[in-house]
Amino acid sequence: MMRRMNDFAALYPQHFETVKARHDRALAEAGYDHIIIFGGEIHIQFLDDTYYPFKVNPHFKSWVPVVDNPHCFIVYTPGQTPRLVYYQPVDYWYKPAGAPSGYWVDHFDVRVIGTAEAAREHFPKSGRTAFVGEPNELHSGEANPEPLLNALHFERSWKTDYEIACLTEANVRGVRGHRAAASSFRDGKSEFEIHIDYLLQSSQAEEELPYGNIIALNNNASVLHYLNHEREQPGDLRYSFLIDAGAQCNGYASDITRTYARDERGEFARLIEAMEAMQQRLCTMAKPGINYIDIHMAAHAGVAAILHDFGFVRELDADAIVEKRISSTFFPHGVGHFLGLQVHDVAGFHGNRAGCIIAKPEGHPYLRLTRIIDPRMVFTVEPGLYFIESLLADLQKSENAKYVNWTKVDDFRKFGGIRIEDDIVVTDDGHINLTRQAFAG
Numbered sequence: 001m002m003r004r005m006n007d008f009a010a011l012y013p014q015h016f017e018t019v020k021a022r023h024d025r026a027l028a029e030a031g032y033d034h035i036i037i038f039g040g041e042i043h044i045q046f047l048d049d050t051y052y053p054f055k056v057n058p059h060f061k062s063w064v065p066v067v068d069n070p071h072c073f074i075v076y077t078p079g080q081t082p083r084l085v086y087y088q089p090v091d092y093w094y095k096p097a098g099a100p101s102g103y104w105v106d107h108f109d110v111r112v113i114g115t116a117e118a119a120r121e122h123f124p125k126s127g128r129t130a131f132v133g134e135p136n137e138l139h140s141g142e143a144n145p146e147p148l149l150n151a152l153h154f155e156r157s158w159k160t161d162y163e164i165a166c167l168t169e170a171n172v173r174g175v176r177g178h179r180a181a182a183s184s185f186r187d188g189k190s191e192f193e194i195h196i197d198y199l200l201q202s203s204q205a206e207e208e209l210p211y212g213n214i215i216a217l218n219n220n221a222s223v224l225h226y227l228n229h230e231r232e233q234p235g236d237l238r239y240s241f242l243i244d245a246g247a248q249c250n251g252y253a254s255d256i257t258r259t260y261a262r263d264e265r266g267e268f269a270r271l272i273e274a275m276e277a278m279q280q281r282l283c284t285m286a287k288p289g290i291n292y293i294d295i296h297m298a299a300h301a302g303v304a305a306i307l308h309d310f311g312f313v314r315e316l317d318a319d320a321i322v323e324k325r326i327s328s329t330f331f332p333h334g335v336g337h338f339l340g341l342q343v344h345d346v347a348g349f350h351g352n353r354a355g356c357i358i359a360k361p362e363g364h365p366y367l368r369l370t371r372i373i374d375p376r377m378v379f380t381v382e383p384g385l386y387f388i389e390s391l392l393a394d395l396q397k398s399e400n401a402k403y404v405n406w407t408k409v410d411d412f413r414k415f416g417g418i419r420i421e422d423d424i425v426v427t428d429d430g431h432i433n434l435t436r437q438a439f440a441g
């Protein structure tokens with residue numbers, strides 16, 4: 001099942017057939033004759049003439065790895081060759097996209113347009129049409145019908161070999177950046193400098209990242225989505241470094257987190273080791289038939305055991321720490337999510353193609369995946385343990401405060417926290433850890 005990047009051309013035809021078959025079925029069920037998928041447009045800034053970075057519609061990039069050209073469409077009628085309406089204006093202000101080329105092009109009836117309005121000429125003239133994308137004045141048809149989207153999203157849960165190859169390569173690129181970032185941290189660089197080194201070594205411009213880099217020194221690591229990049233940081237006051245950063249390949253994302261201690265012999269380094277061992281145990285649970293909620297609950301049990309073993313929480317055993325919801329103060333997010341065309345990929349709660357929702361367990365509002373796991377599903381496993389001021393303040397006011405060794409907690413606030421995140425693809429009899437494989441390569 002696993003192949004590498006030079007196989008994209010060999011793997012794409014099967015991917016194309018799968019995407020086509022998924023659309024055939026979803027359109028027939030929802031009663032549409034055609035689908036128009038709009039890649040998206042660029043958005044202008046308020047009272048300005050400069051643009052926000054272009055982010056392509058994931059439905060569009062499920063067909064073609066064109067992620068940087070606005071005003072393009074896929075127009076598909078089951079039984080016919082899909083049309084790619086491709087925007088290539090004559091423009092001396094901005095560089096137009098090059099001619100479409102690559103292993104995927106011959107699968108499409110390509111119609112080049114010079115103006116956004118010209119797209120309409122290539123839309124179906126009769127029949128019932130579904131439009132998928134950001135609503136736009138050019139569109140015709142019913143915009144984003146939910147039954148159709150539910151079916152398409154549900155089917156995206158199972159990745160094709162081509163998609164797995166893209167996700168594999170996205171991990172290789174991300175790991176290049178991670179290696180550089182770890183070495184920049186050891187060299188005493190600031191968050192901003194580490195961020196720049198990550199971009200350079202993973203060969204990505206900032207707007208190409210699948211999500212904003214989280215590059216956090218010291219207690220900044222306690223902010224789960226810390227997106228600032230401080231320029232000035234005194235080199236001798238560095239305790240910890242958390243980096244959550246990914247990469248894209250053909251529109252598919254990796255999502256990787258590592259945490260490092262400045263003092264490799266200190267207790268925080270041992271806490272990272274314990275978290276890493278626990279994260280690896282969670283990864284071994286990834287196999288067909290497992291309920292992802294069980295991985296999330298095992299992460300709570302694991303965090304609770306560490307809180308107990310390191311003496312952050314006294315008197316209670318791990319079960320009681322979870323039962324009293326003390327583990328949620330230190331681990332307040334879900335253990336992971338689907339990964340693919342989107343970092344937080346769709347259908348994490350879908351019980352079926354009609355979109356019935358599998359509920360989150362009570363008390364776990366931020367879990368993003370509640371499904372029974374099958375081969376070809378790709379998700380992250382990312383337990384964390386943090387010292388978050390606001391959540392600790394709530395705990396301190398609660399009746400559970402008496403179980404906490406506050407002196408010890410106070411000693412660890414400066415480290416911010418720990419998260420370790422790998423990307424996992426489930427196989428017929430287990431899983432492959434794409435992130436560890438990339439770090440080992």
Ligand code: GLY
Binds near residue numbers: 211244255337343382
């Ligand atoms: N990088 C965002 C996440 O881990 O979900």
Ligand code: MN
Binds near residue numbers: 255336337380421
């Ligand atoms: Mn993640």
Ligand code: MN
Binds near residue numbers: 245
């Ligand atoms: Mn992440």
